[in-house]
Amino acid sequence: MEKNSVKLLHDAGQEYVSRCTDKPVPARNVGQPCRDGCFSRLGRPVVEALFNGFYGMGDYDKQTAYIQSLVTTNPVKRRRVPIGEELPRKGKTYAYCVKYDNVMHKVCKKGFLSIFAITDKRVITALKKKTMTGTPISDQRGKHTPANKLSDRVHVLIKEHVDSVPKVSSHYTRARSADRKYFSTELNMAILYQLHRDWMTENYPDDEKVKESFYRNAVNVKFNVGFAPVRTDTCNTCDLFTNQIKTLKDSAASEDVISGLEEQLAEHRTLGNQGQNFIARFKGGPFDNDGTLALCFDLQQTLPTPKLAHGAAYYLRKLWTFNFCVTNMRSNVSTMFVWDEVTGKRGSNDIASCLLKYLDLHHDADEQTQLFLLSDNCSGQNKNVNVSLLLLKLIHDKKFFNIQHHFLVPGHSYMPCDRHFGNIEQKLRKYATIETRDDYIRLIKDATHEGFEVIAMQREDFLDFEVLQYHITKRTPRGTTFSNSRIVKYDCSYREGYQVKDTYSSDEAFEKVRLQKGKQCFSRDVFDLSKVPLTPRYHGPIKIKPVKVKELKELLPYVSAGARHGIMMPLLPNRKPCSKRDQGQGKKMKMRVTRRTIC
Incomplete structure (x- = not known):
């Protein structure tokens, strides 16, 4: 110190x-x-x-x-x-x-x-300080308990209050700091402190109350929490190299060691810039009319429903609303797909379903023969077997002759989607109360002067792409791993699987990964994913935990009568529950699909 x-x-x-x-x-x-x-x-x-x-x-x-x-x-x-x-x-x-x-x-x-x-x-x-026996007395300065020191119970009560406020993990910082939690986006330290004072008055009126500075310091030091999850993170690799170089320079280390780290940092940044060059490539220029549909896509951070300014709302769990953005990089026009956690989840099947629905609505088969995709490296949503099989199915369907999926370097994935999410968040901050998913849809549509196309996803829109896995043999690349890949290509010249490489360099050759079963040559009679029917992923409302349903009911007095119906109807036991007979038929249909032999 x-x-x-x-x-x-x-x-x-x-x-x-x-x-x-x-x-x-x-x-x-x-x-x-x-x-x-x-x-x-x-x-x-x-x-x-x-x-x-x-x-x-x-x-x-x-x-x-x-x-x-x-x-x-x-x-x-x-x-x-x-x-x-x-x-x-x-x-x-x-x-x-x-x-x-x-x-x-x-x-x-x-x-x-x-x-x-x-x-x-x-x-x-x-x-x-000399005693009767001649022995000295040690210095007592700084060793007394301060007269204004607060009791340990104060810290216990602060912890109890902070634990009572719901927190979420950030979609964008989960990989780097899994234990980091965030308060709701409408909270800040001043509001949180006022909630603490009200909470103390209601639950512990006889206990002493602390000042805001003390409360702020306790929350920042003793809890791994923050406010408003950040949209983009700094790059872990860049931070690591920068800190190592600074430490070595302070310790007067060898110039050869420092220059070696600086070269590695420059190579990493060059790799990140190469990924950004793909975005610039499709913003007009000579590639405007090459028959390529260029898209980037990402999922926005979850939106709490209802969003309320009432103090009691901060302590209760809410329904999550998801917003998935697909941006046409040529026109910079975005389409938003919105649904709630009762309608669907946010896994690979849900992302693949939104991509397929976008292509069904916006793909011109006569003019767009190639598909270029850009996304981050989130394995649970973008970089997985279900999305890969969707893209391979598009090749088998002859909707595209060539598809390339580029994955940006973590920490350098600055896409047009992020800017559009920023426009949406600025719009949402102006409203203290947003009661239903339909309110979010209305606000997202008007987030900019041009507006966004918003599609409300229904339960039947989410398809089950896992049935495609029963028609392939899972194999991994030999020279690299799928998780380290930078480009994955699907081409009509190699319909047995996909091609992958771990660099953006055009000089580097692709490695072929065969997904077709057996060793015989490709034939539509043997391997054709276009013939595999896709069934609905969900046959009824997704079950919400009873505790969450109970807390949502406690929020109903703070919303309007029309919003109460919109919030609670999806959570009821079901307006017309799926019968056991229907569920059985659904299981039989899936078994028939999985056992089917393509001939």
Whole structure:
């Protein structure tokens, strides 16, 4: 700590900066010689040795004990009381000496203070700490309990309150800091502190309340929580190399080691810039009319439903609304797919379903024969077997002749989707209350002057792409891994599987990964995913935990009558539950599909 380091410099007689005045305090030096000739009798070398030995201890208690051993207290031998005074002004006298080479040398007071560069107050304070037995009392400064220190119960209550406020993990920081949690986006520290005071008044009215500064410090230091999950993260690799280079430069390490790390950092940034070049490539220019449909896609952070400004709403769990964005990089026009957690989830099947629905609505088969996709590396949503099989199915369906899926470098995935999400978030911040999913759809549509196309996903829109896995043999690349891939290509010239490489370089060759079963050559009679029917993924509302349903019901008094119906209807046992007979037929249909042999 800075306080302890300043204290060590002070006790060692070295220069330091005062924590009170922020001004530099010069180092201690031997004072001016006295008039009695003490310096002459001892000699300058002895004076310097005594001074260096005193501050060489570097400990206040040791120096105090040393002063006590050199100064003795004696009674006054002869008193001279001035006329008019009843008691003498002086009750004791002090004898000063120094010890060198096991010999005690008497010195005057002025000489003693000059040798050790101390004040009269320092000597008196040291003698006051001398006990009847001659043993010193250690320095007690900073070791007492502060009079204004709050009890441990205060910290317990703060923790109890923070734990009572729902928190979520960020979609964008989950890979780097899995334990990091975030409060709702409509909260900030001022609102949270006011909620704490109201909570204390309601639950613990007799306990002491803390100031906002104390509460702020406790939350920031003792809890791994934050506000408003960040949209983009800094790159882990860039941060790691930068910190390593800075540390090596501070420690005067070898120039070869530093230059090697700088070269690796430059190569990594070049790789990240190459991914960004693909975005710039499709923004007009000579590639405008090459018959390629260029898309980027991403999932926005979850939207709480309902979003309320009432204090009680911050402690209750809410329904999540999902917003998936697909942006045409040529026209910079985005289409938003919105659904809630009762209608669908946010896994690979849901993402693939939204992509397929977008292509069904916006793909021109006569003019767009190639598909270019750009996304981040989220394995649970974008980089997985279900999305890969969807793209291979599009090749078998002859909707495209060539498909390339480019994955941006983590930490450098700045896509047009992110800017559109920023526009949406700015719009949503202006509204303290958003009650239903339909309200989110209305606000997202009007988030910009041009507006967004918004499609409300229904339960039957989500398809089950896992049935395609029963018609393939899962194989992995030999030269790399699918998780490390940068480009995955699907081409009508190789319909047995896909091609992959772990660089963006055009000079690097693709590695073929065969998904077709067996060893025979490709034939539509043997391997044709276009013939595999896709069944609905969900046959009824997705079950919500009873505790969450209970808390959602507690929010109903704070929303309008029309919104209550919109919030609770999806959570009811079901308007017309799926019968066991229907569920059985659904299972039989899936079994027939999975057992089917394409011929």
